[in-house]
Amino acid sequence: MNIIVCIKQVPETTKVKINPETNTLIREGVKSIINPFDMYAIEEAIRLKERFGGKVTVISMGPPQAESALREAISMGADEAVLICDRAFAGSDTWATSFTLASAIKKIGDYNLIICGKQASDGDTAQVGPGISVHLDIPQVTYVKKIEEITDKKARVERMTEEGYEVIEAPLPLLISVVKEINEPRIPSLRGMMKAKKAEIKSLGAKDIAVDSEQVGLKGSPTQVVKIFTPVPRKGGQILQGDTADVVNKLADLLKPEIGA
């Protein structure tokens, strides 16, 4: 089974702090990691390879430093990695990003399955996966929490919903986006880390994937950012004092307007 996994390198957003004086983002010392949801995508791909044989190719659209994310994926067990990198791609919104990735996938070749993480922890849009499936004209299933059965012709998966889940059968080639519940990503092995260190990461630029410059990067993005600002941080309120009976009474009173009791 040939599987392509799309990953993104993101800043470790949980560690990003706001400078309390200037109310701006402090980015020093925040390291870059593989987008948390993509870890589940990589793990699922490797598990499928271990079961069925085949190849796992990890791709990422990003600046040169995104290479370290690709190497980490190799250390977990991915076979090949491709970095899609070109100044022309800078400033891409999700339309341009999914277009670029889809074009790169067309160049890379045959695949049975494309796996993406549900969303990236910096953008949080969850749009790129579906966008890729439209550009490639293949079906998609989002929010997959379990692959019940899969062959190279079709897959039966569980798709998470707000109330529970749906059971869905789809033909391959297929794109799925996965949620945390699907697996537990492995810690890389030492051998994997050594392999990752030596691995050759292929890099594809705009010319290599033959894309029209009108459709990538800032130029190719229908949406534009006009302003960025930091929201007023949420401040703490009050700590209720007293013994159990006291605090319970106080809280009940304070919540009266909200609860309408």
Place this chain on the structure above:
Amino acid sequence: MDYFLNEEQMMIKELCHRIAEEKVRPVTAELDEKDEFSWDVIKAIAQADLFAIFIPQEYGGTLSLAPNQKIGGVLDVCIATEEISRACGGIAVSYAASVLGSFPILIQGTEEQKKKYLPDLASGKKLAAFGLTEPEAGSDVSAIKTSATRDGDYYILNGTKHFITNGGEAEIYTIIAMTDKNKGPRGVSAFIVEKGTPGFAFGKKENKMGIRASATRELIFTDCKIPKENLLGKEGMGFIVTMRTFDMSRPGVAAQALGLAQGALDITLQYAKQRHQFGRSISSFQGIQWMLADMATQIEAARALIYATARMIDSGITNVAKESAMTKLFASDTAMRVTTDCVQIFGGYGYMKDYPAEKYMRDAKITQIYEGTNQIQRNIIALQMIKEMANK
């Protein structure tokens, strides 16, 4: 401090730190409370190739050794053990004890024995254990009574070993037994015994003060028949194998102690910063600061000693008895001191099982006792010093 670790050693450190934080730390309190051994955690350590780092490539490991060298990767093992021990001393010793149990095969094994036993140990599929101690033979190893009587193509083992780390969980045991009572220390030999061999049973699991995530059991041999091919080296080489094994493995125990000390210091520093008394953080009191400084300095000194000794061993030097003993002695004493101070700085909270401090102290104590008590270590050091002086 920068110890100029090579690339692979840096990777091992990073990998073990991750395993410690993601796999070990979440379960350590529960394993301690329930006195449980966790194969899940061992599997995670194995999957990361950490059992392969001290076994040569030709036997399924990742180590490359110089032609006449038998042991290597000791520094790598120490780095791994220390990182894991920072999160749990019990799990760290389960790892280190398997390394210990594997060393006799590496030091004295034939090509066939190595090919037969090492690959499964390298993959972590099987664990090893070292069986020397007996109820009547602790520090006085010459008092061992377990006998191995030659009978045609077999040896028949009879006797009891106790306080064996990984006892019951390990599949491969290197056992020291008496083959000739009349030859004294020269009448002792080393054997490989597999779990499941008829006549090889396990006694009770010990209920320990600390390192409760590691399994400690009695090994009971009742007319246990093992093939003569399982003899390690020649008859009479038992104590030589044992001494050589301990020389190589003591830095590992020291690393376990070091990890405990470091882990304790880490949480103590955090706590001291957060805890406020008399209107300020207790970390602002000079008394506490001096304690922290002493703890950190001793830890660093222990680390430097361990790494230096490990490097000596990895470079092929075999005459390391004195250095190894010093390493184990100093690191374990440091661990006991540091973890006790840790509890002290935590104050009342240090005494409560809800907080992680007291476990470090309970775990640390054993490091002053096993693999040769610190009293025996002092004997070794002094005797070595006197020998060296006499030879000048």
Place this chain on the structure above:
Amino acid sequence: MTIKIITEKCTGCSLCIKTCPFGAISIIDKKAVIDSNNCNLCGACVDACKLKAIILDKPKARTAKINLEDYKGVWVFAEQKKSKVQPVVFELLAKARELAKKLNTEVGAVLLGNDLGDGIQDLISYGADKVYVVQDQKLANFQDQPYTKVLVELVNKYKPQIVLAGATSIGRSLVSRVAVKINTGLTADCTGLDIDEEKKILLQTRPAFGGNIMATIITPNHRPQMATVRHKVFTATPYDKQRKGQIISEKFNDEILSTQVKLLDIVEELESTVNLSEADIIVSGGRGMKGPENFPLLEELAKVLNAAVGASRPAVDANWIPYSHQVGQTGRTVCPKVYIACGISGQIQHLVGMQSSDVIVAINKDPSAPIFKIATYGIVGDLFEIVPALTKKFKNK
């Protein structure tokens, strides 16, 4: 094309560095230098520089070959489950009315399904001027392909200038496909929508970096301008039975309604407990709950308050409660009126999932737990005493 620092004006004050969300600026030889590998051309630094020493030359973006004037109307995709229109739709209709007023246009709702009954009229009563209905057995339940094709056909036919949808698992899957298919811009999870009075375009404000920064986004040259909005961000206007509107039925052929993907089963897990995304009140448990056997304590409080039960990741990872209850970075984002966090320390991964709740109540025995920094009301104490006492108190009211 690009961004440039006018070095003569730059004094190396570093204000731009602090504003850059991508860490793309550094000071070299006392002047600011932009690393083009990291720069995303967002322009935050341009605004921050007091000396106007940074210029951003945005190239003329690709324009769609369409006449923007042809597009009129603010649409809301009316998501339905089991023929019941979802509450988020009514909230969006209220917002759509506001936007439509500023644009001097009408509000349309698009409803796909089968046996839709009162749902159609409800849409009008909550603010739609027109309801485009497509009823077919094949559309009874949401499926990516037929829904995408139908919505694309409708948009191409009627040309709305704005399309809004709920940021639900259906909404997000569907409109991200539609936006790419139609070749237009989509902004996800908006917390603010407004009209730029001058340019008459939609201003879409949304959080990024886990909520650490906010971005305002526009889709200047493509239509329709699409946006998804989370539940409970906007408020629905009261139901107005008297309101009148037009119902337009559309039919599509089998090819449009076809799907390669089969929906085999729908399994509901939440049973008696209220859906997390819908709930006005959420009672949530974390590591401090100590075990699955204690979650019934929260369930009881939740029952009395008509609340949903949530959980932090450690509780889910320990298998104390299913993943569908998880709130946080790798779980769900919620914004109820009241969020009661019991035994939750307040790690940032959890906070990003609930910090926009109106009122946050924290119950934790550790006074230094980070959650107290953002809780409206905090109680330092034993949740095993306080939660039952609260349950009793609210039961008696």
